[in-house]
Amino acid sequence: MTDQARVSHVGAGEDAAGTFQRMLAIAARLFWAKGYAATTTREIARLVGLQKGSLYHHIEGKEELLYRLCIDALERVQEAAEQSVHQGTDATDRLRRLIHHHVTSMLADRDKHATMLIELRSLTGERRSEVIRLRDRYEALVGEVIAEGQREGIFRADIEPRYLTLSLLNLLNWTIFWFDPERPLSPEALSQILSTVYIEGVSSLAGRADGWRQDRTKRAPG
Amino acid sequence: MTDQARVSHVGAGEDAAGTFQRMLAIAARLFWAKGYAATTTREIARLVGLQKGSLYHHIEGKEELLYRLCIDALERVQEAAEQSVHQGTDATDRLRRLIHHHVTSMLADRDKHATMLIELRSLTGERRSEVIRLRDRYEALVGEVIAEGQREGIFRADIEPRYLTLSLLNLLNWTIFWFDPERPLSPEALSQILSTVYIEGVSSLAGRADGWRQDRTKRAPG
DNA sequence: GTCTATAGTGGGATAGAC
DNA sequence: GTCTATCCCACTATAGAC
Numbered sequence: 001m002t003d004q005a006r007v008s009h010v011g012a013g014e015d016a017a018g019t020f021q022r023m024l025a026i027a028a029r030l031f032w033a034k035g036y037a038a039t040t041t042r043e044i045a046r047l048v049g050l051q052k053g054s055l056y057h058h059i060e061g062k063e064e065l066l067y068r069l070c071i072d073a074l075e076r077v078q079e080a081a082e083q084s085v086h087q088g089t090d091a092t093d094r095l096r097r098l099i100h101h102h103v104t105s106m107l108a109d110r111d112k113h114a115t116m117l118i119e120l121r122s123l124t125g126e127r128r129s130e131v132i133r134l135r136d137r138y139e140a141l142v143g144e145v146i147a148e149g150q151r152e153g154i155f156r157a158d159i160e161p162r163y164l165t166l167s168l169l170n171l172l173n174w175t176i177f178w179f180d181p182e183r184p185l186s187p188e189a190l191s192q193i194l195s196t197v198y199i200e201g202v203s204s205l206a207g208r209a210d211g212w213r214q215d216r217t218k219r220a221p222g
Numbered sequence: 223m224t225d226q227a228r229v230s231h232v233g234a235g236e237d238a239a240g241t242f243q244r245m246l247a248i249a250a251r252l253f254w255a256k257g258y259a260a261t262t263t264r265e266i267a268r269l270v271g272l273q274k275g276s277l278y279h280h281i282e283g284k285e286e287l288l289y290r291l292c293i294d295a296l297e298r299v300q301e302a303a304e305q306s307v308h309q310g311t312d313a314t315d316r317l318r319r320l321i322h323h324h325v326t327s328m329l330a331d332r333d334k335h336a337t338m339l340i341e342l343r344s345l346t347g348e349r350r351s352e353v354i355r356l357r358d359r360y361e362a363l364v365g366e367v368i369a370e371g372q373r374e375g376i377f378r379a380d381i382e383p384r385y386l387t388l389s390l391l392n393l394l395n396w397t398i399f400w401f402d403p404e405r406p407l408s409p410e411a412l413s414q415i416l417s418t419v420y421i422e423g424v425s426s427l428a429g430r431a432d433g434w435r436q437d438r439t440k441r442a443p444g
Numbered sequence: 445g446t447c448t449a450t451a452g453t454g455g456g457a458t459a460g461a462c
Numbered sequence: 463g464t465c466t467a468t469c470c471c472a473c474t475a476t477a478g479a480c
Contacts, residue, residue, distance in 0.1 A: 016445075034343060037259035041474060054446050056475065092425070117399075118340065121256060146424075155424045159415055163407075166400060167393060167419045174392035177339075185385075193381055197389045201423030202368075202377045203314070238463075263456060276464045278457065451476075462465075 020058045023048050024072065027065040028111035036066055036115070036122040066119060067127040073112040074134040080105040081141055091149030096195045098145055102172050103191035107179055114176040142168060171198055242280045245270050246294065249287040250333035258288055258337070258344040288341060289349040295334040296356040302327040303363055313371030318417045320367055324394050325413035329401055336398040364390060393420055 026047045030039040041062055045052045059065060080101035088094030106113045116131070123131060143165040149155035155164065171194055179190070248269045252261040263284055267274045281287060302323035310316030328335045338353070345353060365387040371377035377386065393416055401412070 019445085035257055035259050035341075037257050038344065040472080042472090050445090051447060052474085053448075053476075057445060062474070119257075122260065149424075153426055156422075156426050159418065159424075163412075163415050164419070164424055166397075167416060167424075169400075170396035170416075171389060171393045173399075174396040175388075177395075178388060190385075193385050194389060194392075196381065197386070197420070197423070199423050199425050200378075201419070201421050202371075202381075202386055202389075203421050204375055204378050241463085262454080264454090272463090273465060274456085275458075275466075279463060284456070445480105447478100447480075449477085449479105451474105453473080453475100455472075456470095458469075459467085460465100461467105462463105 016058065019048070019050075023055065023058060024065060024069045025111070028069045028115050031066065031069075031115040031119055032111045036062075036119045063123065063127065066115070066123060067131070069112045070116040070120070070123070070131045071134065073109055073116040074131065074138060076109055077102060077105045077113065078134070078138050078141070081138065085141065085145060091145065091152050091154040092199060094145050095149060095199065098142065099168075099172065099195045099198070100188070100191040102142075103175065103194065104187045106172070106176065107181075107187040107190075110176065110179070110181075117173060117176065139165065139169065168198060238280065241270070241272075245277070245280060246287060246291050247333070250291045250337050253288065253291075253337040253341055254333045258284075258341045285345065285349065288337070288345060289353065291334045292338040292342070292345070292353045293356065295331055295338040296353065296360060298331055299324060299327045299335070300356070300360050300363070303360065307363065307367060313367065313374050313376040314421060316367050317371065317421065320364065321390075321394065321417045321420070322410070322413045324364075325397065325416065326409045328394070328398065329403075329409040329412075332398065332401070332403075339395060339398065361387065361391065390420055 023044065027039070027044055030043060030047075041055055042052050044065070045055050048055070081098055084097035084101040085094055088097050116135075120128065120131060120135075143161060146155060146164045146168065147161040150157050150161055150164075175190065175194075179185075179187075245266065249261070249266050252265060252269075263277055264274050266287070267277050270277070303320055306319035306323045307316055310319050338357075342350065342353060342357075365383060368377060368386045368390065369383040372379050372383055372386075397412065397416075401407075401409075
């Protein structure tokens with residue numbers, strides 16, 4: 001309240017964008033913690049420091065908050081990924097960079113990114129279609145790095161690129177459910193672990209030396 | 223309705239358990255599709271074929287549905303995993319069996335399992351604690367298979383077992399977000415792909431042959 | 445740009461007849 | 463075990479003053 005009073009005499013209307021961004025951040029936190037439907041506009045207003053009614057000066061409705069934070073999250077990760085793809089020397093290097101940027105970008109913007117991934121189902125109509133479109137575009141970029149690596153002979157070709165890509169997204173995305181910034185594992189360290197597991201697998205070197213090719217044939221469980 | 227009439231003269235009250243199970247299955251489908259908070263008891267009642275009020279003969283409240291289907295999902299996957307762990311010949315074999323059972327059990331019971339994973343946040347109090355306890359117990363079992371493999375020298379020891387375990391759960395669990403029973407990829411085929419990626423990694427054999435050890439040191443992206 | 449007040453809807457759950 | 467009827471509450475969103 002006092003903050004708003006202070007800012008308001010700097011210039012009328014200048015704080016609108018800032019207020020909106022704060023609303024987005026707070027909405028993301030609540031949507032992620034309790035779910036979109038279970039989060040009330042009352043609580044968002046309280047945490048932003050406004051009365052319920054005042055929210056509607058900045059937004060059309062609750063769903064716009066969800067929509068805008070999904071767009072924010074996807075634009076950020078898309079930008080990060082595009083950088084990384086244009087830098088690497090070979091497919092493995094590009095993939096490591098991509099994983100690094102995906103993980104750090106996702107965790108730097110954790111609430112928005114998690115909400116985007118989980119609460120897509122709560123969006124409706126054109127807003128929903130657009131978020132899906134952006135998400136698919138991102139996943140296609142990841143798929144390109146994988147497919148390129150296969151063409152270069154650097155990634156295994158005995159699994160369809162589609163499934164190698166989905167495996168990678170599995171490995172990266174579920175992290176949002178357990179990553180805890182309070183624990184002593186940095187996003188950078190985590191991205192190294194995930195890169196290593198994805199690229200090399202978990203078998204020990206000894207295990208790879210003998211019987212490597214033979215083992216490939218007996219993968220099915222009883 | 224006709225079903226209920228038919229069953230009801232077999233023995234009064236015998237259909238109660240059956241009705242409850244149908245309620246669970248329908249609730250799971252709706253909770254997964256739209257979220258727990260966004261699903262109304264009215265809609266559950268409509269799909270079950272009862273009036274709203276009649277639901278409360280079988281349940282205390284909406285949250286009980288969520289709680290019971292979480293328990294169902296976790297008990298099923300726990301049972302499947304325990305079987306697989308007692309069968310394998312070595313750690314790799316046990317892990318392949320575990321992955322197979324995790325994936326097939328999860329996808330056979332997709333709505334319940336997905337809801338359990340996503341909507342835990344909507345449970346409160348003791349119910350929530352108990353589901354968390356069961357989930358942690360399951361994850362500990364997975365962790366044991368990994369740690370055992372490390373002690374046997376079959377899995378790599380340069381990554382803490384905790385993170386190898388979380389990597390595996392990442393790789394398996396995110397599948398619920400995209401697996402589509404309509405597509406021509408069976409849960410069995412998927413579990414083979416995920417096993418292979420996790421155990422062997424995505425590098426081609428050529429990539430492993432030369433410079434294998436050296437590559438290990440330069441994992442960090444720019 | 446924020447306030448107070450309130451409209452209007454739909455939610456979960458209960459009571460009591462059959 | 464299911465029905466009808468209803469209570470009570472909390473929600474999103476709007477209206478209009480300042």
